[in-house]
Amino acid sequence: MYKNLSRRKFLGATGIGVAGSAVLAKASQQIVFPVGENLRENAVTTESFAREVARVLPPDKPFGYQQRIRESAMHQLMKDPAAKPLDTEFALNRDVKLCYVEDNSELIKDAVKDFQDYLKTAMEVGSRIDLRKSWKGIKSGDNVVLIGTRHQLPEYGKELKGTKSYALVKTPGGLVVCGYDDQGVLHGLYNLQAKMSLREGPFLPKNLKITRQSLYQRRMALSGMGWMEWPDQILSAMAHNGFDGIFASVYANPNGDRTTAENSTDFYARLLHKVRKQDPAKIHDLIGRAGKFGIQVYAPIIYQYTGTPESEAGLRKLVRDIIQEFPLIKGYVLLTEGFWYQKWGGLHGADEAHVQDWARNWSKAIAMVTEECHRVNPETEILAWEYNIDFRPQNTKLKKYFIQQLPADAIPMLTWENGKGFELDGMQGYLRDYSLSQVGPAEVTQAQIGEANGRSMKVYSKVDTFASWQFGTIPYLPFPGQWRKRYDALQAYGVSGTLESWSSGYTPNFIAELRYWTCWDNSMSFEELLGAMASRLFGAAQQEKVLQAWQHFDNAIRLVPDTGPNMGTNNAIGNPLFFQVPPVRTATFHNSWTDHEGWMGYLGGELNPYWPFTVSRMVFYPDFTNKTNRAEQYARGATGIVAGKEVALLPVFLKHLKMAAAEMEEGLKLYRAAAMESPDWKRKRAVSEVVVAEHLHRMMESNCAVLEFEELRFNRAHEKDSAKAAEMLKKMKEIVIAEIARTKLSLIAVTHDSRLGFQFEQDYVYTPYSLKEKLLLLEDTLNKQLPLAAG
Structure with a gap:
């Protein structure tokens, strides 16, 4: 049915890797599930869908996704073999002529070559x-593309107002791409690619005439592949998704200086001692390679300022050394985790006078860096x-005080949503960390934006966007709907620059594509964009199912009460249900002079010896002395609800989490059906999209299971009524049985998609191996531990 189907293997594979280099598995008998008006009654279950996952997605291994990215080509086939231009469109379908004048920069020349490669590879269109x-002398025609800046094409650049802005105009003589500057040309060409990719063909509107101004001075992100993992393929994908900055060398000075880490005895300096030493040659290489994609490099400066003349001299020398070695670094992120005054931490709930003194001295150090940098290059951004200053709603005054102390030519980088207040069943809470359940900005951030505006300071923000x-x-x-609300809020509050999705980092995904479209004005409507994206991912016939599924997903995330980098939303799938103390898997120090709890913490191994597959803070482990109800304790910490000890928060937490899981499942019924009915050449990508959503859903359900099981275990230990204790054991058995089934499905997912479970701060939080170990422990709990306890 589809000509050259083998070349379209990529379309399904992009959910697994940029290149999608793994070929489709040999077709087996297709599983058919009825859909239509009775879809919900005949929905594709997660158990039956797992067969399709195993059939369509080849086995994967940890870090397989990163390997595929490194081995991939910059562009892949994006053309629908059946697509034809509408009456309102024209086609770039043969012998396209890409015209530009000789005096252009290397950036524009490289962008034109990239566009040529895109036409050939993605759209199967030849060009020269x-x-x-x-x-002079250019013959007109639909396949002629004129490319230049507003100085070279003044007729088309009159309305362009700033860097990265561009005009796309269809004229009788051809197609014009006019940029305000080199960056504008680059992003104009990228937008043509984005339009054609969304359309799945080399088709553009006959009446194309649009001018787009960038809404952001800078957009940057970390690499989602890991610390200093910046292959050209990631840089290219980031640039095509509108990023023009990267934050590299996190927690390490770009020139390799480790003075603070190796000489300070402060708590955070001891943590920094464990951070890798930077190789300056890697920074030089990265600056050069990123520049070819129009991307600027930002880096941290790591220093403990103590307030003495010697400390000031040391800071100034460090800054001068760095800017002398790296004159092309665009800016420096001075994060309190690495750039701090005197003693790190201890500012949550501290005396106001103490925090203000800290703010003044920290800002003084900021001013020193700013002065040294601007003496060499006034355009360097500081x-x-x-981040670490108390962000609860009641701390607005102190957060504003920090803005008041900053030098006028520094740029405040504000944390977007952390601390945002919300209500849960009449109780007040606040986001404990980075979360999407609330749109933002936080109350303190909103106040800081107002303070910065009053000082005529631009505002950047660390904000999650994908x-x-x-x-x-x-x-x-x-x-997508919840993300869209956040994008709109960023624009409404006038944020000028972003550091997006710290510390997940960027890897290609469709949400980042949606975000790209919202970063210039005059975009298509978000509804139109969502419809086109749904069709591209699952096929036009599945658009409505996918859109409805996304609405359910949006409803779900707004209900999730677990806010931040906790076990429940990051490792519940990999966390066992501990009924009794499991076998020790690593060394312990219970009877040693070593403090066992300290060894498990930040300055030790950070591993729980009973479940050492991830860092200790990601493991939910009971208090087997039964003095503390860890499940209730978890609910209090994860929600940020402030309530007296007499108030049981766990039931409220579980109620909302179950409501979120139910919404996810309603959406998944539609999502699975859409994938099962997607065209063969889109099937792999569609299935991989469902895998991601299913994994989210299972994380919610496992979160509930872990906490419900522990609540029962804890209460049973204190229950004197044998009948009630027996009923508790019965419920625990039911939870274990359900968790075994869920873990087996999770194992299928992570065995076929190495993206899942990875978070570069600690590599993999859970792996196929650790899930198999979990299953062994669950089976032992079910078949031995619980029956033995029942007597």
């Missing part, structure tokens, strides 16, 4: 580059990020 001394620590082991969060 026409490098000219002038525009981004002051006071992934978050709420479900941080999922590569992106498929909640």
Whole structure:
């Protein structure tokens, strides 16, 4: 049915890797499920869909996705073999002539070559580059593309107002791409690619005439592949998704200086001692390679300022050394986790006078960095990020005080949603960390924006836009409607620059594509964009199912009460149900002079010896002395609800989490059906999209299971009524049985998609191996531990 089907293997594979290099599995008998008006009654279950996952997605291994990215080509086939231009469209379908004049920069020349490669590879359209001394003598035609800046094409650049803005105009003589500057040309060409990719053909409107101004001065992100993992393929994908900045060398000075880490005895300096030493040659290489994609490099400066003349001299020397070695670094992110005054931490709930003194001295150090940098290059951006300062709603005054102390030519980097207040069953709570359940901005952030505006300071923000620590082991969060609300809020509050989705980092995904479209004005409506994206991912016939599924997903995330980098949204799938103390898997220090709890913490191994597959903070482990109800304790910490000890928060937490899971399941019924009915050449991509959403759903359900099981275990230990204790054991058995089934499905998912479970702060939080170990423990609990307890 589809000509050259083998070349379309990529379309299904992009959910697994940029290149989608793994070929489709040999077709087996297709599983057919009825859909239509009775869809909900005849829905594709997660158990039956798992057969399709195993059939369509080849076995994967940890870090397989990263390997495929490194081995991939920059562009892949995006053309629908059946697509034809509408009456309102024209086609770039043969012998396209890409014309530009000789005096252009290397950035524009590389962008034109990239566009040529895109036409050939993604759209199967041949083209040739026409490098000219002038525009004279060009023959008109639909396949002629004129490319230049507003100085070279003044007729088309009159309305362009700033960097990255561009005009796309269809004229009788051809197609014009006019940029305000080199960056504008680059992003104009990228937008043509985005339009054709969304349309799945080399088709553009006959009446195309649009001018688009960038809404952001800078958009940056980390690499989702890991610390200093920046292959060209990631840089290219980021640039095509509108990023023009990267934050590299996190927690390490770009020149390799480790003075603070190796000489300070402060708590955070001891943590920094465990951070890798930077190789300056890697930074030089990265600056050069990123520049070819129009991307600027930002880096941290790591220093403990103590307030003495010697400390000031040391800071100034460090800054001068760095800017002398790296004159092309665009800016520096001065994050309190690494750039701090005197003693790190201890500012949550501290005396106001103490915090203000800290703010003044921290800002003084910011001013020193700013002064040294601007003495060499006034355009260098100094981004002051006071993340660790108490962000609860009641701390508005102190957060504003930090803005008041900053030097006028620094740029405040504000944390977007952390601390945002909300209500849960009449009780007040606040986001404990990065989360999507609330749109933002937080109350303190809103106040800081107002303070900065009053000082005529531009504002940058660390803001999640496609992934978050709420479900941080999922590569992106498929909640487009909720993301859209956040994008709109960013624009409404006038944020000028962003550091997006720290610390998940960027890897290609459709949410990041949606975000790209919202970063310039004059975009298509979000509804139109969602419809086109749904059709591209699942096929036009499945558009309505997918749109309805996304609405359910949006409803679900708004209900999730677990906010932040916790077990429940990041490792519940990998966390066992501990009924009794399990066998020790690593060394312990219970009877040693070593403090066992300290060894498990930040300055030790960070591993729980009973479940050492991830860092201790990601493991929910009971108090087997039965003095503390860890499930109730978890609900209090994860929600940020402030309530007296007499108030039981766990029931409220579980109620809302179950409501969220139910909404996810309603959406998944539609999502699975859409994937099962997707065209063969889109099937792999569609199935991989469902895998991500199913994994989110299972994380919610496992979160409930872990906490319900522990609540029962704890209460049974204190229950004197044998009948009630027996009923508790019965319920625990039911939870274990359900969790075994869920874990087996999770194992299928992670065995076929290596994106799942990874979060580069600690590599994999859970792996196929650790899930198999969990299953062994669950089976032992079910078949031995619980029966023995029942007597």
